[in-house]
Amino acid sequence: GAVVSQHPSRVICKSGTSVKIECRSLDFQATTMFWYRQFPKKSLMLMATSNEGSKATYEQGVEKDKFLINHASLTLSTLTVTSAHPEDSSFYICSARGGGGGYEQYFGPGTRLTVT
């Protein structure tokens, strides 16, 4: 149980375009989802926390207009990188946490974004 998927696993887009990454909890309802960014050989940096049906809470320094997060259902959250630039190239990982007071986050396999 507690499987989280991400789609796509890899994406290449041209500079100036937008790209959407999906994060799905496959066998549980995720009241909270998290989006992380991981630079090469670096740790994970929390970008934002999203709760189903409400606006995401962004970490300091993360542009909310550039990284649009939608958590429209209990099993799906999306991250849209708008007007992508080469510096947005990174590994994006989502995690999901169920309700009921549980604290454990379950991580997706990640999405490798390359902006050319």
Add this chain to the structure above:
Amino acid sequence: AQSVTQLGSHVSVSEGALVLLRCNYSSSVPPYLFWYVQYPNQGLQLLLKYTTGATLVKGINGFEAEFKKSETSFHLTKPSAHMSDAAEYFCAVRSPNTDKLIFGTGTRLQVFP
């Protein structure tokens, strides 16, 4: 504020040797502590966690970690390394009152035959 320090960005061991990955934390409240493993181009997999209770925690793949409050440490160990243990390992801390995980910078484990 909470933080995590992982000493040693790279650790190399021979197959069959003891694995020791170090993690120290800073937290103003009793923390929840986690170790995750990441294989290349994959997400994170939980190895083990400490919340309350027994301070020696056993996880998957033969790993264990001991919470030592006096030393603010949560080092990860495995008695005998396997080639398949080669990966990136992340220590993380979470306050019981928040959702956020604070990750260390990671330690890359290499295992030589």
